[in-house]
Amino acid sequence: MSTSAVSTPLKVGSAKLPSRVTVFEVGPRDGLQNEATPVPVEVKAEFVERLVDAGVRALELTSLVRPDRVPQLADAEELLRRLDLPEEVRTVVLTPNEKAVRRAVDAGVREIAVFASCTETFSRRNLGRSVDESLRMFEPVVEYARRNGLAVRGYFSMACGDPWEGAVPVEQAVAVARRLDDLGCTELSLGDTIGVGTPGQTVALIDAVVAAGIGMDRLAVHLHDTYGQALANASAAITRGVTVVDASAGGLGGCPFAGSSTGNLATEDLLWHLHGLGIETGIDLHALAGTSAWLAGHLGRPSPSRAAQAITQAMT
Structure with missing residues (x-):
């Protein structure tokens, strides 16, 4: 059996599924933010460039946060200066406040x-503010960004569950999504931040958000794999009509302010699933797996992605 045969999924599509899905790569920000050992800025820049070379066309690059809060991202502006990406590549930077968005512009x-x-x-643990206070803090951020011609992605995190409060009622998550929509966010990403969601819960949330007046074409999902449900939840979301799915190369990531949050949905696992369904992504799965293996070498540990491990092994 050839290497390509064992590392490429058989395509069996369905007319009920979208023909194309945008994989929104969050590895450079959400994937690396919780790494205890500093990753050199030149490695981060090469990571981004390798992702783009593999065909990734939507990325979250970094965050303009206080260095004492997320030390791993203290080099955000240096990283941005080093990058010279094609215009067609969608790049996003997380900005928590008005000072940060001005720096971004x-x-x-x-x-x-x-x-x-x-x-x-x-x-309160993540932003030091109540939900209402944080949303009011975002008002001038979104307004300044939109006035300067920038699109705004709004994450509504802990949409499925919270490690301190337990299960989150659907209407509670929808209320935050609506507030972000009212602020002027152009895309909303439903975040299962601690990975407790199930396919049924994911579909119920999507349906409720759409029923609240937010179009399916403006909705994304951001799923963590704590309970091994990220890919199942992504599949449920795609079947329901979502066409933007967040993922992290090699399955890296986790929220530093939510201790039970483990890695993101692995980009390789998602690509194997999507390509097997005949859904186009524009991403070279083997090149992406190679990038994850390269980064794992710099981090000093193997990728947790099952697909990345299998593809890398098959290619050696």
Whole structure:
């Protein structure tokens, strides 16, 4: 059996599924933010460039946060200066406040993101503010960004569950999504931040958000794999009509302010699933797996992605 045969999925599609899905790569920000050992900025820049070379066309690059809060991202502006990406590549920078969005505009950023919580406890731990206070803090951020021609991605995190408050009612998550929509966010990403969601819960949330007046074409999902449900939840979301799925190369990531949050949905696992269904992504799965293996070498540990491990082994 040839290497290509064992590392490429058989395509069996369905007319009920979208023909194309955008994989929104969050590895450079959400994937690396929780790494205890500093990753050199030149490695981060090469990581981004390798992702783009593999065909990734939507990325979350970094966050303009206080260095004492997320030390791994203290080099955000240096990273942005080093990168010279094609215009067709969608790049996003997380900006938690008005000072950060002004820095983003000065740095030539094309799109920003804001990160809201659906629960009070996590909001206070992550942002030091209540849910309402954090959303009011985002008002001038979104307004400044839109006035300067930037699109705004709005995350509503802890949409499925919270490690301190337990299961999150659907209406509670939808209320935060609506507030972000009212602020002027151009895309909303439903975040299962601690990976407790199930396919039924994911579909119920999507249906409720759409029923609240937010179009399916403006909705994304951001799923963690704590209970091994990320790919199942992504599949349920895609079947329901979502065509933007967040993922992290090699399955890296986790929220530093939510201890039970483990890795993101692995990009390789998602690509194997999508390509097997005949859904186009524009990403070279083997090149992506090679990038994850390269980064794992710099981090000093193997990728947790099952697909990345299998493909890398088959290619050696």
